[in-house]
Amino acid sequence: MEQNNSELHRQIIHFYRVTKHFGGVYALCDLSFDILKNDFVFITGPSGAGKSTLIKLLYLGERMSDGYAIVDGINLSRISRQQIPMLRRRIGVIFQDFKLIANRTVFQNVALVMEVAGFKSRSLIRERVGDLLELVGLSHQADAYPPTLSGGEKQRAAVARAMVGKPKIILADEPTASLDPAASERVLQLLRAAHARGATIIITTHDRDLLSRFDARAIYLEGGRRVDAAGGEAG
Amino acid sequence: MEQNNSELHRQIIHFYRVTKHFGGVYALCDLSFDILKNDFVFITGPSGAGKSTLIKLLYLGERMSDGYAIVDGINLSRISRQQIPMLRRRIGVIFQDFKLIANRTVFQNVALVMEVAGFKSRSLIRERVGDLLELVGLSHQADAYPPTLSGGEKQRAAVARAMVGKPKIILADEPTASLDPAASERVLQLLRAAHARGATIIITTHDRDLLSRFDARAIYLEGGRRVDAAGGEAG
Amino acid sequence: MIGVFRRALGDFIRHRFFHGVCLFTIVLAVFIVSAFALFFINAGDLMAAWQRGVRITAYLEADIEKEQARAAAEAIKQYEGVDTVSYVPREEGFAWLKDQLGPHSSLLSDLKGNPLPDALEISIIRELEDGEVLDRLAEKITGRPEVADVEYARKWLHRFYGIYNLFRITAFVMAGLVFVAIMFIVANTMRLILYSRREEIEITRIIGADEEFIKYPLYLEAAMLGLLGGLGGTGLLYAGYLAVMPKFSSGGLLQFFQVRFIPPELTVFIIISSMLVGWLGCYFTIRRFLRI
Amino acid sequence: MIGVFRRALGDFIRHRFFHGVCLFTIVLAVFIVSAFALFFINAGDLMAAWQRGVRITAYLEADIEKEQARAAAEAIKQYEGVDTVSYVPREEGFAWLKDQLGPHSSLLSDLKGNPLPDALEISIIRELEDGEVLDRLAEKITGRPEVADVEYARKWLHRFYGIYNLFRITAFVMAGLVFVAIMFIVANTMRLILYSRREEIEITRIIGADEEFIKYPLYLEAAMLGLLGGLGGTGLLYAGYLAVMPKFSSGGLLQFFQVRFIPPELTVFIIISSMLVGWLGCYFTIRRFLRI
Numbered sequence A, B: 001m002e003q004n005n006s007e008l009h010r011q012i013i014h015f016y017r018v019t020k021h022f023g024g025v026y027a028l029c030d031l032s033f034d035i036l037k038n039d040f041v042f043i044t045g046p047s048g049a050g051k052s053t054l055i056k057l058l059y060l061g062e063r064m065s066d067g068y069a070i071v072d073g074i075n076l077s078r079i080s081r082q083q084i085p086m087l088r089r090r091i092g093v094i095f096q097d098f099k100l101i102a103n104r105t106v107f108q109n110v111a112l113v114m115e116v117a118g119f120k121s122r123s124l125i126r127e128r129v130g131d132l133l134e135l136v137g138l139s140h141q142a143d144a145y146p147p148t149l150s151g152g153e154k155q156r157a158a159v160a161r162a163m164v165g166k167p168k169i170i171l172a173d174e175p176t177a178s179l180d181p182a183a184s185e186r187v188l189q190l191l192r193a194a195h196a197r198g199a200t201i202i203i204t205t206h207d208r209d210l211l212s213r214f215d216a217r218a219i220y221l222e223g224g225r226r227v228d229a230a231g232g233e234a235g
Numbered sequence C, D: 001m002i003g004v005f006r007r008a009l010g011d012f013i014r015h016r017f018f019h020g021v022c023l024f025t026i027v028l029a030v031f032i033v034s035a036f037a038l039f040f041i042n043a044g045d046l047m048a049a050w051q052r053g054v055r056i057t058a059y060l061e062a063d064i065e066k067e068q069a070r071a072a073a074e075a076i077k078q079y080e081g082v083d084t085v086s087y088v089p090r091e092e093g094f095a096w097l098k099d100q101l102g103p104h105s106s107l108l109s110d111l112k113g114n115p116l117p118d119a120l121e122i123s124i125i126r127e128l129e130d131g132e133v134l135d136r137l138a139e140k141i142t143g144r145p146e147v148a149d150v151e152y153a154r155k156w157l158h159r160f161y162g163i164y165n166l167f168r169i170t171a172f173v174m175a176g177l178v179f180v181a182i183m184f185i186v187a188n189t190m191r192l193i194l195y196s197r198r199e200e201i202e203i204t205r206i207i208g209a210d211e212e213f214i215k216y217p218l219y220l221e222a223a224m225l226g227l228l229g230g231l232g233g234t235g236l237l238y239a240g241y242l243a244v245m246p247k248f249s250s251g252g253l254l255q256f257f258q259v260r261f262i263p264p265e266l267t268v269f270i271i272i273s274s275m276l277v278g279w280l281g282c283y284f285t286i287r288r289f290l291r292i
C-alpha cells in the first residue's frame, strides 16, 4: 500500500481488506482497491460474485463487517448517522432492482432526489427532471407509475433518478441489463457525459460487449474475492 | 388466414388482430401470429415495444382489449374465471421482474407452484424442487429469502419456478438479462431441454447474442406492432 | 385440509410483525367489548339488588280471621310479579311503625292501644321492569274483599323504574354501538392484513392457484386471529378482574354486592363473534382482491 | 414547512385505501371513547340528581325562639357540605308527618295537640361524596345547643354513597382502561401505516433523505389522521346524540333529567389526545425504521 501523496489526494474511494458477510455467507472477502477521482471503472464477475454488495457498501445500504474503507474522504466505519444522508447525496445509484417508489409517478420519483437534496424551486426541479427524462426517452411516461412501466422504462427511470442530483460519484448496477442496444447506447452516453463533467463512474456488468467497447479499468470479482484475470491492476 | 387442417391442429397459440391498450396507451396493436406446438420462438424489439404485455396476455395477467386469441385450445376472451387457474398451470412464466414472494424462501417459492397444482407428496415436491434448484445452481440458497439474493440468483429462482410444473408452454421474459454468460448458458440449456421434452418455448429478449446463437423464429415488435425486419414470417 | 392448516400456520410465522400488531388490536377491541359487558351486567345486578327492598303492604279488614288471611296470601302469591307474601300481625306492624318514627316514637305512646290492622307484606320479583305492572298489581290486591288498603312507595318506585329502564336502554344501545364499532375495527384490521399481502396473493394467483387455494388459509387465519384475539381480550379482562376484585371487596364498598365476571355463555359468544367478524372482514376484502 | 405540508398531503392521496381504512378505525376508536365519556358523565349527573333529595332535619329544643332559630340556621349554613337551611315551624312539620303516614294519618288525630318541635331542614350540596362527611355534619349539628335531635336517612344514604362511589371508581377505571386500549389501537394503526410504507421510506433514505425529511411529513400525517379521526369520532357521536335524544325525551323517561353532550373541554381533550396518540404511535414506530 505505498502511494505517493498526489495519488492519495486523487483517491475518491479506498478499500482495504474489506469483508462483508451475512451470517455465514461471505459476499465480499478481503477486498482491496482504489478508485481515483473521475475514474471510469467496471466491476464484473459472475452472478453472486458480490458486485451489488460492493455497491451497497459504497452508498451505506449495508455496513461492512470488517476492513477499512474511505469514500469521498469519509471513513465508512466511523461515519455518524447524521453524515450518511450527506454522503448519499453525493452519490447517484442506479439500482439493479430499480427501487422506484410504486405510488409516485416517474416524474415524482426523479424529482424526489432534488427535494431530498433541498432544492426548493419547483420550476428548477421541473426543468431539470424534464430534461433528464427527455434524455432517457421517458418524457411521455413522466406521469406514469412505475408498476405500469416496461422493464426497460423502469431502468431508464432509475438512470434518470441517479443522474438528476449531479452527483460526484455514480454507481450503476447493471444499468443496461433490461435495455435494447439503442437504449443502452443512450444510457452509456449519459454516463460518459457525467464522466466528462468530472464525475467518478462505477459500473457493474456481465455484458462482455459493454466491457469490450470501453477502454476502461475493470475489477473482477468471483465469490466475493478479487481475481484479476485481465485488464485489472492489483489495488 | 388460410390454414390447412393439420396446421390448425398443431397450433398452440393463435393471435388474430389482438390489441391491448391501457387508457390511451396502445401497448399492442393489431397483432396477429401463430405459434405451433413445440415451437421455439423469440419475441424481440426495443424497450416498451409490448413484449411483456404480450406475455401478460398469454397467461391472462391482463385481458386483451380487442381481437381474437386462442391459447392451448382456450379462447382468451371467453374464458371463465374457473378456467383461468387451469390454463395458468399449463404455462410456466419467467417474469421480467421475477415476482418472487419476498417472505418465502427460494425453496418455498418454487414448491408453491407444485402445491398450487395439487401435488400432495412432500417428498416428491422436495425432490423435484431440489433437482431444479441444483440445475440452476441455487441449491445452497434454497433457504434464502428473495430480498437477500443477488439479481442473477433471483432470476435463476424465477427460472426454476417456471420449469418445476413441467408446463406445456414456457414464457420467458428476458430470462438471461441479469445473468453472466455461463449462467445464461445453463438457463438456455434448461429451456432447450424443456423444448426437447415437447414444451413450446417463447422467449423475449433484446440480447442479439442470444438471437444469433439460435436458429429460431423471431417475432419483431415495435411500438406494439409487428415489424418483420428479418427472419420473421407474417402471421 | 391439512395443507390448508399448514399453509395458514406458515403465514402466521411469515407475517409475524403485522399479525402481531393486528392481533394486539383485536385483543384490545375484544377487551373493550367484554369490559363493557362486565360493567353493564354488574351495574344491572346492582340495580336489581337495590330493587330487592320493594314491597307492597296490604292492610286487611279488621274482621278478617287468620285463616282467611292465609288463604288470601296464597291467592295473592299467584298474581303476576309477586315473589313472597308474608302475614304480619298487627303487633309486629306496630313495632315496625314505632321503629320507623324513631325519635318521634314517643308520639305513639300517647295512643290508646294499637290502631293498626293485620297486614300482608308482599315482596316483588326482582325481574319486574315497570311501575305500571306494580300499579296494576296493587289495584288487583286492593280489589280483594279481605284487603282494606294497600300501601307502597309509588312515586319512588316509578322513579326508580324510570332510571332503571333508562339505564337498561342506554346500556343496550351503548353495548350495541361499541360492539358494532369493535366489529368494524376487527374487520378493518383484517383488511389491512390482506392489503399488506396483496402482492403475495397476486403472485400466487398468477402461478395458477384457484380461489379456494388462496381463500381457505386466509379464512382460517382470520378466524384464528379472531379466536386468539377473543381469548386474549377476555383473558386480559379476567386477569384484570382477578387482580382488582380482592381490593374492591376488602374496601367494604361491596359488602352487600358481589361483582361477578361476565357469564360463560357471553364469553363464548364474544369469542365466537370475534372469530366470525375476523372471518367476515377477510371474506369481504378478499372478494376485492380476487376479481381477476 | 410548506414542503412538509405538501408532501404530507401527497402521501394522503397516494395511500388513499390504507389511510382510509386506518382513519375509519381511528374514528371508531374515538367514537367509543367519547360514547363512554358521554355515558358516564350522564350517569354521574343522574345519580347526582337523585341525591338532590338528601336532607337532614334538625329538631330544635322546645324553648328556642324564632330569632335564635334563624341565627342557628345562618351558622349551620356555613358548615361543610351544607347547601341550604330552611326553618320549618312545628305546624308545617306536623302536616308533613301526616302526609308521610298516609292512610295511617288517622293515628295522629288521636293525639292531643302537636307534639312536634320546630325544625331546620338542611339540604346537602350535590357534590358530597361520602356518608362519613354526612355523619360528621350531623354530629356537629347535634352538638349545637339549639338542636335537640337530628334525623336523616343514615342507612339509606350510606348505601347510596357506597353505590355512587363504586360507580365512580368503576367508571374511572373503565374510562382509563378504554382510553388506554383505544390509544393502543390508534397507535397500532399508525404502526401499520408506517409498516406498509417501509419500502418507500427505505428508498427515500437511500437516495439521501435525512431523518427530518422523512419524519416531519409522517408526523404531520399521523397528527392529521388523529385530528380527523378525533373530529370524525366525536362528530359521529354528536350526530347520534342529536338523532337519538328527541326520541328519548318524548318517551317521558327523562322528564326529570336532561341528557347532555360531553362538555366542549372534554371533546377538545379527546380530539387532542387522538392527535397526540397518532403522533406518538408514529413516533415510536418510526424510530424502528430509522435505525440504519
Ligand SMILES: Nc1ncnc2c1ncn2[C@@H]1O[C@H](COP(=O)(O)OP(=O)(O)OP(=O)(O)O)[C@@H](O)[C@H]1O
Binding pocket: A022, A025, A026, A027, A045, A046, A047, A048, A049, A050, A051, A052, A053, A054, A096, B141, B144, B147, B148, B149, B150, B151, B152, B153, B178
Ligand atoms: N442481505 C443478504 N443476506 C444474505 N445473503 C446476501 C445478502 N445480500 C447478498 N447476499 C449474498 O451475497 C452474495 C453476493 O450478492 P450480490 O448481490 O453482491 O451479487 P452480484 O455480484 O450482484 O450478483 P448478480 O450479478 O447476480 O447481481 C450472493 O450469494 C447473495 O445471495
Ligand SMILES: Nc1ncnc2c1ncn2[C@@H]1O[C@H](COP(=O)(O)OP(=O)(O)OP(=O)(O)O)[C@@H](O)[C@H]1O
Binding pocket: A141, A144, A147, A148, A149, A150, A151, A152, A153, A178, B022, B025, B026, B027, B045, B046, B047, B048, B049, B050, B051, B052, B053, B054, B096
Ligand atoms: N398497466 C399499464 N398501464 C399503462 N401502461 C402500460 C401498462 N403496462 C404496460 N404499459 C405500457 O405499454 C408499453 C409496452 O410495455 P411492455 O412492458 O410490454 O414493454 P416491453 O416490450 O416488455 O419493454 P421492455 O423491453 O422494456 O421490458 C410500455 O410503454 C408501457 O409503459
Ligand SMILES: [Mg+2]
Binding pocket: A051, A052, A053, A096, A173, B150, B151, B152
Ligand atoms: Mg447484483
Ligand SMILES: [Mg+2]
Binding pocket: A150, A151, A152, B051, B052, B053, B096, B173
Ligand atoms: Mg418487458
